[in-house]
Amino acid sequence: MPLFTVLRGFTVWMLVTPVLVVLAAWSQWDAASADVWQGLLHTVLPEYTLTSLWLCLLVALGVVSMGSVSAAAVSLFDFPGRRTLGWLLLLPLAMPAYVVAYAYTDFLQYSGPLQTWLRSHTGWQGALWPDVRSTWGAAVVLSLSLYPYVYLLCRSALAERAPQLMEAARLLGAGLVRRIFRVALPLARPAIAAGLALAMMETLADFGVSSYFGVQTFSTGIYKAWLVMDNRVAAAQLSSFLLLLVAVVLWMEYRAQSRLRFVTRRGASRGHESQALRLHGWHAALAFVLCVLPVLLGFVLPLLIMGHALWVGSQQQALPWAAFVGWFWNSLKLGGISAVLAVGLALVLAHGVRTRPTWWRRFSTHLAGLGYAVPGVVIVVGLLMPVSWVQGRWPESGVGYWLTATLLGVLWAYLVRFIAVALQSIQSGYARIPVSADETARMLGSSGRDVFARVHWPLLRPAAASALLLVWVDVMKELPATLVLRPFNTDTLAVMAYQLARDERLGEAALPSLALVIAGLLPVLLMARAQNPTK
Amino acid sequence: MAPELSKGACMRSVSPSQWFVKARLTLLAGGLLLGSLTGFAAEEPVLNLYSARHYATDEALYNNFTRATGIKINRVDADDAGILARLKAEGAASPADVILLVDAARLWKGEIDNLFAPVQSPTLLKAVPEHLRAKQRPEGTRWFGLSTRARVIVYDKQKFKPEDVDTYEKLADTKFSGRLCIRSGSHPYNLSLFGAMLEHLGPAATETWLKGLVANLARQPKGGDTDQIKGVASGECGVALANSYYLARLLRSDSAQDKAVVERIGVVFPNQASWGTHVNIAGGAMARHAKHPQNAVAFLNYLVSEQAQMYFADGNNEWPVVKGLSINNPALKAMGGASFKSEKLAASVVGMNQIKVQQMLDRVGLR
Numbered sequence: 001m002p003l004f005t006v007l008r009g010f011t012v013w014m015l016v017t018p019v020l021v022v023l024a025a026w027s028q029w030d031a032a033s034a035d036v037w038q039g040l041l042h043t044v045l046p047e048y049t050l051t052s053l054w055l056c057l058l059v060a061l062g063v064v065s066m067g068s069v070s071a072a073a074v075s076l077f078d079f080p081g082r083r084t085l086g087w088l089l090l091l092p093l094a095m096p097a098y099v100v101a102y103a104y105t106d107f108l109q110y111s112g113p114l115q116t117w118l119r120s121h122t123g124w125q126g127a128l129w130p131d132v133r134s135t136w137g138a139a140v141v142l143s144l145s146l147y148p149y150v151y152l153l154c155r156s157a158l159a160e161r162a163p164q165l166m167e168a169a170r171l172l173g174a175g176l177v178r179r180i181f182r183v184a185l186p187l188a189r190p191a192i193a194a195g196l197a198l199a200m201m202e203t204l205a206d207f208g209v210s211s212y213f214g215v216q217t218f219s220t221g222i223y224k225a226w227l228v229m230d231n232r233v234a235a236a237q238l239s240s241f242l243l244l245l246v247a248v249v250l251w252m253e254y255r256a257q258s259r260l261r262f263v264t265r266r267g268a269s270r271g272h273e274s275q276a277l278r279l280h281g282w283h284a285a286l287a288f289v290l291c292v293l294p295v296l297l298g299f300v301l302p303l304l305i306m307g308h309a310l311w312v313g314s315q316q317q318a319l320p321w322a323a324f325v326g327w328f329w330n331s332l333k334l335g336g337i338s339a340v341l342a343v344g345l346a347l348v349l350a351h352g353v354r355t356r357p358t359w360w361r362r363f364s365t366h367l368a369g370l371g372y373a374v375p376g377v378v379i380v381v382g383l384l385m386p387v388s389w390v391q392g393r394w395p396e397s398g399v400g401y402w403l404t405a406t407l408l409g410v411l412w413a414y415l416v417r418f419i420a421v422a423l424q425s426i427q428s429g430y431a432r433i434p435v436s437a438d439e440t441a442r443m444l445g446s447s448g449r450d451v452f453a454r455v456h457w458p459l460l461r462p463a464a465a466s467a468l469l470l471v472w473v474d475v476m477k478e479l480p481a482t483l484v485l486r487p488f489n490t491d492t493l494a495v496m497a498y499q500l501a502r503d504e505r506l507g508e509a510a511l512p513s514l515a516l517v518i519a520g521l522l523p524v525l526l527m528a529r530a531q532n533p534t535k
Numbered sequence: 536m537a538p539e540l541s542k543g544a545c546m547r548s549v550s551p552s553q554w555f556v557k558a559r560l561t562l563l564a565g566g567l568l569l570g571s572l573t574g575f576a577a578e579e580p581v582l583n584l585y586s587a588r589h590y591a592t593d594e595a596l597y598n599n600f601t602r603a604t605g606i607k608i609n610r611v612d613a614d615d616a617g618i619l620a621r622l623k624a625e626g627a628a629s630p631a632d633v634i635l636l637v638d639a640a641r642l643w644k645g646e647i648d649n650l651f652a653p654v655q656s657p658t659l660l661k662a663v664p665e666h667l668r669a670k671q672r673p674e675g676t677r678w679f680g681l682s683t684r685a686r687v688i689v690y691d692k693q694k695f696k697p698e699d700v701d702t703y704e705k706l707a708d709t710k711f712s713g714r715l716c717i718r719s720g721s722h723p724y725n726l727s728l729f730g731a732m733l734e735h736l737g738p739a740a741t742e743t744w745l746k747g748l749v750a751n752l753a754r755q756p757k758g759g760d761t762d763q764i765k766g767v768a769s770g771e772c773g774v775a776l777a778n779s780y781y782l783a784r785l786l787r788s789d790s791a792q793d794k795a796v797v798e799r800i801g802v803v804f805p806n807q808a809s810w811g812t813h814v815n816i817a818g819g820a821m822a823r824h825a826k827h828p829q830n831a832v833a834f835l836n837y838l839v840s841e842q843a844q845m846y847f848a849d850g851n852n853e854w855p856v857v858k859g860l861s862i863n864n865p866a867l868k869a870m871g872g873a874s875f876k877s878e879k880l881a882a883s884v885v886g887m888n889q890i891k892v893q894q895m896l897d898r899v900g901l902r
Contacts, residue, residue: 110766110771131754214719229890230644388626391628398628399628400628400629401629489610502759504781
């Protein structure tokens with residue numbers, strides 16, 4: 001398939017260039033960046049590194065516990081409200097982390113309504129609890145908005161075959177705890193690892209929450225080096241350390257997956273007769289509470305707070321409803337186009353690795369996924385630097401114009417940033433299709449194309465649907481690249497929410513924020529229906 | 536036609552097909568020439584704007600311009616640094632005509648990086664005072680301030696008196712220990728203020744002053760200016776730094792919550808007895824590769840017209856750069872109107888100090 005080879009080559013090149021440009025910054029070492037480095041090393045760099053690692057650890061604990069526990073509850077057990085909770089648990093995906101941060105800060109801070117009310121009614125003095133704007137607060141907010149990655153991937157891994165295997169283990173006399181740790185957990189581990197890798201990369205790249213909370217992470221350092229010191233070289237060099245960290249995360253995740261491929265040596269059977277274990281009494285209540293809490297804290301409560309802010313704001317001035325339709329449509333459109341592109345390209349890459357897992361193909365695919373952990377602004381730099389070089393070299397080519405006057409630039413940035421999301425999902429889908437299935441099909445005389453169309457694709461469809469959903473929603477929430485690279489007159493909901501919040505008008509920012517949540521709900525609900533394995 | 540054609544072809548011994556190619560080329564060239572000529576004669580009525588102004592109410596300002604001139608405005612809003620990065624990458628292909636930025640140091644940066652085109656406009660030169668625009672050169676001036684905002688001190692009226700905070704230097708006094716609230720020191724508004732302080736006090740004294748600020752912090756810097764003001768009103772902070780237009784917005788608000796905030800706080804324009812209160816500049820420039828230069832100048836001229844300047848004052852609570860307008864904004868009047876003494880440092884000074892200031896902040900541990 002020479003066409004595929006060309007396509008794969010182009011995809012890798014396109015996705016990797018901005019990341020490589022960041023790494024190439026080391027070759028531009030000069031006195032100014034040496035000075036910046038000296039300053040950083042002796043002052044803030046150790047703190048940035050420690051804070052980032054600490055935040056990652058806390059978020060990892062948060063997303064794995066919330067994501068896997070809720071996924072296990074809805075796919076292995078049956079209890080009242082299970083089906084509804086199955087898709088309710090996805091809702092925080094539609095909630096941008098920075099909106100959750102705005103909401104909780106507004107509600108919980110010293111001068112917020114809750115503390116003010118408590119002080120005036122109880123006579124208590126001073127701060128009633130620690131400020132939410134701290135590393136701990138950031139960890140909670142990020143965990144609440146990122147756990148659905150683990151949940152979604154873990155649930156689809158479990159739902160396919162876990163009930164049957166759990167039942168078999170039960171019939172063989174294994175106790176519940178043993179069944180969970182010996183059957184369900186190994187089944188879910190690749191998915192948990194994939195979800196965790198996504199959450200970690202998202203945490204490392206986060207700027208919205210940590211800058212609002214004044215938490216000094218590595219991204220903060222990159223922003224300062226670039227925006228304040230005006231030293232893009234130093235910023236790019238700092239980013240390369242972040243990339244190194246991500247490479248480690250990806251490598252660990254890859255190891256986890258490759259060791260667990262044996263798990264799926266049989267294709268998904270159609271054992272519909274096996275039933276999830278029915279829970280009663282306080283067991284059912286516990287499962288219910290464990291599933292309801294993430295939804296309440298990650299979605300319902302922030303939604304209510306923002307809704308209240310919106311209502312207060314609408315008392316003071318009329319809301320620009322007419323402009324909304326445009327913002328809403330732009331968000332949906334950008335998300336949809338990039339989601340389809342990302343899933344298509346991820347299929348091409350993952351299929352390449354599957355059919356001939358050469359060292360180079362595996363490596364280049366991993367390299368392509370690195371963009372996810374790079375703060376959006378750095379991707380913008382990585383993308384603009386080569387373009388400006390080409391533009392300067394061949395002025396009549398007009399590359400600079402095409403990049404920003406059309407959707408090309410912003411779509412490119414989205415793909416660099418979010419291809420990892422699609423890749424994670426598709427690759428963990430591939431991991432569950434036994435290689436023996438390919439071999440059998442080939443031995444029975446199928447062409448490579450047939451194997452994909454008749455074996456891989458039908459089995460990959462749920463994973464592709466998850467990928468589509470995740471990228472779609474992620475793109476709608478994306479900010480830095482959208483802000484800088486979008487063409488004229490294409491304001492999106494995220495951009496408007498940011499502009500208003502930046503102007504410190506949280507009341508008005510509530511409207512686009514809520515609309516963003518609603519726009520994000522559309523794909524979430526669509527996909528929840530399309531691949532509902534708990535029905 | 537046909538006989539003449541063959542005759543002409545014979546005379547120059549050019550075959551009909553060659554003639555056809557030639558004719559088409561001539562036509563094409565003529566068309567291009569005509570097209571570019573008309574392009575010079577009358578620009579299409581479009582203006583491409585990159586704006587770092589993030590004020591929802593600016594929409595009305597742009598609409599007024601379109602109504603008055605028939606020139607349609609295409610707009611991308613982003614932040615200052617993003618706009619400058621985008622301009623650099625687009626190079627000569629950039630569609631941008633006018634750039635609006637909201638920080639003096641960034642305006643200076645755009646000028647230094649050669650992203651702006653020099654503008655010759657007597658209207659702008661007359662309207663904008665010299666210290667609020669780029670240096671005037673023979674080829675023109677590269678950016679113009681359009682409005683200003685002051686960095687004022689807000690204090691808790693129950694705990695302090697105005698004379699406690701009548702200079703920026705006093706914020707480092709030990710009496711404010713555990714009382715001071717500011718947003719991140721790396722925010723452009725603070726960087727510009729600290730850059731100005733560096734110019735007035737010198738490096739050693741500035742670093743000592745910054746250390747004093749850190750020692751006085753009531754909490755780690757977080758949130759925006761409005762958060763600091765609310766912190767003072769709730770009693771969590773005793774003094775805070777804030778930009779004047781955020782304060783004015785609270786002063787004009789109808790909500791009971793905001794009224795309670797305003798009730799509790801006092802405002803001081805610092806350093807009236809010395810170099811004056813620090814002001815930052817929001818300004819505009821023509822892009823170096825502007826495709827609609829006439830429209831760009833028309834738009835910049837419009838922004839210093841009385842209508843637009845009044846709009847900055849009334850709509851967004853900024854001080855207009857044009858003198859002698861009667862401002863009709865109760866909040867600006869309540870804060871001291873246009874009568875306060877403002878600092879008159881060149882933007883280049885503040886701009887050049889930015890990196891030094893950030894390194895100082897890292898040393899003293901101000902986030």
